[in-house]
Amino acid sequence: MRLGYSLAYWGSAGLNLAEHRALVREAERLGYDSVWSAETYGTDPASLMAWLAGQTGRIALGTSVMQMPARRPVAAAMTAATIDQISGGRFRLGLGFSGPQLVEGWHGLPFERPLVHARDYINVVRMALAQEPISYEGPTLTLPLPDSQGKELTLAVAPVQERLPIYLGALGAESIRLAGELADGWLPFHFPAGHLADCTGLLREGAERAGRSLEGFDVAPMVMVLVDDDLETAYDMMRPMLALYLGGMGSRRMNFYNRLARRLGFEKEAETLQEAFLAGRQGEAISAIPDELVDLMTICGPPARVRDRLTAYREAGATTLVVGVVPPTLRLRLDQLRIIAECAS
Template identity: 35%
Template sequence: MTDYHVHLPVAAQDSVQDFVDMAVRAEELGYDFVWLPETWGRDAVTVMTSIAHATEEIGIGSSIMNVYSRSPALLAQTAATLQEVSDGRFRLGIGPSGPAVIEGWHGIDFGNPLRRTREYVDIVKMVLEGKELDYDGEYFNLSGFRLRCDPPEPRPKVDAAGMGPKAVELAGRFADGWHAILFTPEAMRDRLEDFDRGVEMGDGDRSEQDVTLSLTCAALDDGERARHLTKQHSAFYVGAMGTYYRDSLARQGYEDEAHDIAANWMNGDREAALDVFTDEMLDDFTAAGTPERAREELAKFAAIDGVDNISVGFPRAASREEIHETLDALAPDQR
């Protein structure tokens, strides 16, 4: 049975309290988990701490924190502390982000993101298990570090984000779960084969490893507005957020469209970029429209065998009221 999560907005909100209010509402509506991205607004740790203090049962996690701007030992300390303040409800989602963010904003060489992610997963797990670090990797050679406090019980799960076949295989082999975004149902099934292969390579237990698909959603009485918001959001990711989303779209059978969206966006013609993103593509990647239509599209993704969690996300330009309207319309008890 698929669980339903909430992927809190990537767009800046008026205050930290806005994020807290959304998480509290999600808990009241029966969602199982809230995930918080860390982009270029408020830091995720402070916001997740505030959410932990304001809620009682809903799970709390990062999706994602990048594996460059914090050291793996510091990230492990952060995970241990968040597990404590949330009374065992925390789950850590990490990933490489992209060179535009890592090199352009943080000034760090992007290097080999897959190897770096694997080393972060290894090191963070060691620290959270209370072990003293003795690690010899390509990026990190560490010794002597150990948590001064008792390791958290239970150990927080460590998930990895990924889009390409090797990244997804890595998540299955070394992490406790995989976070997916911007996939068609058909492509999601292909990547699940990569994940399962990674689980087998790592001698893991698939029943203990979660696959979480983040889906951009808008369920509004004004169905046209919902679809426009979602189309705008999707085109932004393909056109403005580096090459990863564009390349992923191309791998899924939309190569010409991906390059046209990116080219129009970079040339400043946003409307032309949106025109390339057809209704067919929108239905392939999102759940948007009237509440009834959005619920039907959401069910299509939830029916994919191997997807454990569907995380309801929101378009960047959605208002606070539109986010709450979508939360209410797609709540577990509405389906």
């Protein structure tokens, strides 16, 4: 199992540009396989990966995830091919559909049939990256426009990689099947190891639907990790980020992370913390997250405990574990990258 490092939402961690660069370079020095940057309504992850391509020499560069509603699929393909050229073939295109808050509130688009949109989107991105003339007709996308002056065009720059990896961020059963059917990797967020093992069967179902093999497919869960001898302190450091995801990362009617917590058996706690978070009572929301849920959705505690949890992810089928680190300072984050690498060795 390889290690990846998540920058999360660049700009939200209280670190400056030079400090983030130092963390990525240290991850590369320690043997981390990849670095990933997320997208909400702040910094653009593709721009950051292009910048980091010139600051690094080996580590793979991924988006986790670029929002499909934010870019036309051919624009995403152009971006991916460009960064792949700049980096010498190190780019990984992580895509996701986001949720109604961002799709409708930030991009001004209806949140409708996300899986149908995602299928059309990935198909067109794949065609463009393969430098095929773009001629496509799907339920949500037709290129060129019929009865128009449009013509079939071909991406004028090829990626370095013969098949540039496309990853899909997915939490629900059908979206996981879609990853197995169309993508080269799956990016689940805050997934427990046991739940990961249960869901790999969905990947196989998707692959079978497409008549393809999952050989070389990258199962790459993103999990917050904190190595600390004081388990209670570790729990408390994990709770604020979990409260944000489970309570505020989505609307009251549709929060995919909150739904995941409910599926894991924490329906009452998920409801309580979401209600508190959306009402502006963040402290109450943080306190509502039980130790057991923190344990399932993160990896934290003394080194021996962290080693056991890393082993559990490996045995559950993870081929890359993308770790997020939570300490507030550069020195502490650098220490965590080193200690996590030691625990994984």
